[in-house]
Amino acid sequence: AQSVSQHNHHVILSEAASLELGCNYSYGGTVNLFWYVQYPGQHLQLLLKYFSGDPLVKGIKGFEAEFIKSKFSFNLRKPSVQWSDTAEYFCAVTAIYNQGGKLIFGQGTELSVKP
């Protein structure tokens, strides 16, 4: 069965620190990959997505992610976090040939950035 695993449940960083959130997925076929963010009191928003092509994708607010097919990974990075990045981050995958095109989410990583 397809699954998504996020390595860290809660990450605490100081402002200006670098961020890397791990994400691994389990699926043998072609996948589309996403990172969503949920700011406190707000709805899920798309940070970035990978469909094909350059495995290094850039998203909003200075975030980027690298797709490494051999490692089934799609880690999220940001060189310098800000207090406003405090939120919950979800990695998700959808299989291109999966009936219904459902998103499979990881359990989420809560990021707390200290000012």
Next chain:
Amino acid sequence: ETGVTQSPTHLIKTRGQQVTLRCSSQSGHNTVSWYQQALGQGPQFIFQYYREEENGRGNFPPRFSGLQFPNYSSELNVNALELDDSALYLCASSDSKGQTYEQYFGPGTRLTVT
């Protein structure tokens, strides 16, 4: 462009009751997916509707059912509510069957079952 909207925002129901949650898709989108997000967990796929027909279902019992209307809005119905149904219910819309396109999420409906 109007985003995805959901109603109501919050709802409290008693075990055994039935509930209907509503979702209006983003303008131009013909596909609606529903997800359940329990506290501290990632969203879990319930089902998807494409042009008024169910187009995929997750591991949820038949008491979870849905509808999509000609204007692509959608309802999620849950019968015989159980305590474990307490969660945030998210609706997401997209402009295809959702296989390769991003899904846009609404703010969710917080359901509490007592």
